[in-house]
């Protein structure tokens with residue numbers, strides 16, 4: 001089959017650019033020779049039409065509302081798999097057999113503690129510090145305790161680095177929670193699986209026996225699975241960009257945590273609950289807030305609505321909405337925020353502003369309701385997202401390094417002052 005090409009006519013000349021084929025979804029125009037041949041660059045603010053890489057990890061179809069991890073639809077994965085298996089799948093490309101699963105889990109458990117000096121670091125943060133800032137700093141600090149750079153040419157080294165970060169990161173996430181709550185810091189328990197261990201590390205109180213609630217474990221497991229990867233989103237692109245300078249894995253992930261913190265990205269889960277509480281305190285007039293979101297002179301947005309890629313529904317939101325319903329029923333909780341969320345969804349989905357712009361509830365619209373039911377403070381929500389996204393960040397970092405992607409270095413169209421001479425301060 002002959003290769004598809006795109007012809008560009010510019011300045012009286014014709015240039016050909018090859019089309020890079022995909023297995024499904026968007027194909028790309030390879031414009032790597034564009035500047036050399038034409039003197040032009042492309043301009044695409046927010047990278048809305050720019051493919052930053054060729055990847056084999058996650059596929060999402062924004063028009064159909066589909067999401068696949070390594071080819072497996074998210075609905076099947078969320079129903080049948082578990083977070084540890086999903087981490088393996090993302091990292092290694094295939095579902096593990098029993099032996100591979102056991103080895104992977106054992107590999108993680110080998111690192112199921114964090115150096116005691118790290119406790120001193122967490123001590124110096126004020127209790128009021130935002131958990132995402134603390135998490136990003138602690139992740140970066142881990143580098144100091146594990147100074148050996150990952151040798152990307154060694155599969156063993158790559159596997160160990162991933163397992164080490166997965167194990168230690170769950171401690172750092174739990175520790176930020178305990179810091180916030182004023183609980184003593186603890187280490188992991190190797191008799192538990194990854195999610196149980198995290199759950200216990202967070203919620204074990206110093207003065208009473210810890211009781212594992214399987215309903216909570218299942219809800220946490222599902223949330224982590226749904227957040228595990230989402231191709232080239234803002235935080236993942238950050239991890240890849242930082243890593244493209246051959247910066248280490250832990251430092252690259254630390255940068256990704258900062259990107260995730262923003263309210264337009266992972267920080268939306270905190271912003272959604274704050275918005276629902278605000279609407280409730282203001283008398284519960286949902287229509288008023290929908291009008292505010294539509295008003296271009298008002299910078300209020302409906303948090304948890306809209307997505308750069310999904311232009312029908314977000315399949316993760318559908319699964320989470322059901323999980324939130326199930327959890328609240330099982331725990332006998334009647335959350336006013338859920339009522340407001342459902343009213344808001346109904347009003348927005350019937351409104352031409354949202355319909356014409358294809359703005360639907362996203363994954364963050366309902367996740368906060370689950371976290372609230374579990375007693376997790378609002379400022380911790382994005383930390384939960386980070387724990388889920390970690391295997392995606394590591395897999396994408398690993399793929400980028402193994403494929404040898406070049407350092408990320410975009411160009412710009414400069415519209416500033418032209419060359420001019422310096423004027424001494426007394427003459428200005």
Ligand code: CMC
Nearest residue numbers: 263264265266268293301302303304305306307308357362
């Ligand atoms: N409320 C009101 N209007 C909105 C919203 C919203 N939540 N989202 C987009 N719009 C409008 C926007 O004003 C624009 O209108 P117009 O065409 O008249 O100028 C149009 O819809 C397109 O919006 P955009 O900002 O150009 O779209 P984007 O692809 O650049 O942004 C987004 C995507 C997710 C940043 C945006 O929809 C948003 O800010 N949503 C709220 C924050 C949120 O929930 N973020 C979580 C995303 S999902 C979790 C994750 O993966 O991070």
